[in-house]
Amino acid sequence: MRRLRRDALPVESTALAQFLIGTYLVSESPAGRTVLRIVETEAYLPGDAAAHSYRGETPRNRSLFLSAGHAYVYFIYGMYYCVNVSSEAAGVGAGVLLRAGEPLVGLGLMRERRPRAARARDLCRGPGRLATALGIGPEHDGLDLTAPGALWLAAAVESPRPIATSPRIGITQEADRILRYYERRSPFASGSRRQNGESR
DNA sequence: TCACTGATCGTCT
């Protein structure tokens, strides 16, 4: 696995959201290593009413204002964590939500963390599931994902596959904007068949 | 496969 360098990352949210598809997210913990291949992302832009950074910097969202390539981990619905990659220059609040991945390494450990997931395709299918499977929590908030550590990004190895787009999932503000990106026909992407444009 | 619901708590109004 070859670590992504910061200077390889596009410093613009929609470009980064597409760039990250096909790259790898590596989690190192005392229990072992888990790795997934990112297949679905969403961009949350500067000035975007759906973005956690919209109302300015707070203790909770400060990681969104770090330079591109840092982790923003937040707690939602009283039970789940979700992971973003900060996506603009330092001082600008924006991020790319990692929504789903194809589990590649450490499937046994992922199953221990997600005992209710019956099928491998459901281990990292959804932002809360992805974070749980990789053991991601508040201790990962603010980490530099281009530096050695407990959580980092590795460069894509396989040739790019077709990327489809759709509105973002689960939001009420700016709900019509096309800022979700996913690998077309990937069984590991979240969303319903209809949301993934596969109806008919 | 879709639609709906309850669980659960940090954050900001």
Next chain:
DNA sequence: GACGATCAGTGAG
């Protein structure tokens, strides 16, 4: 005091 970038379980088609 309300709500949220979610998920698992249930029941119907």
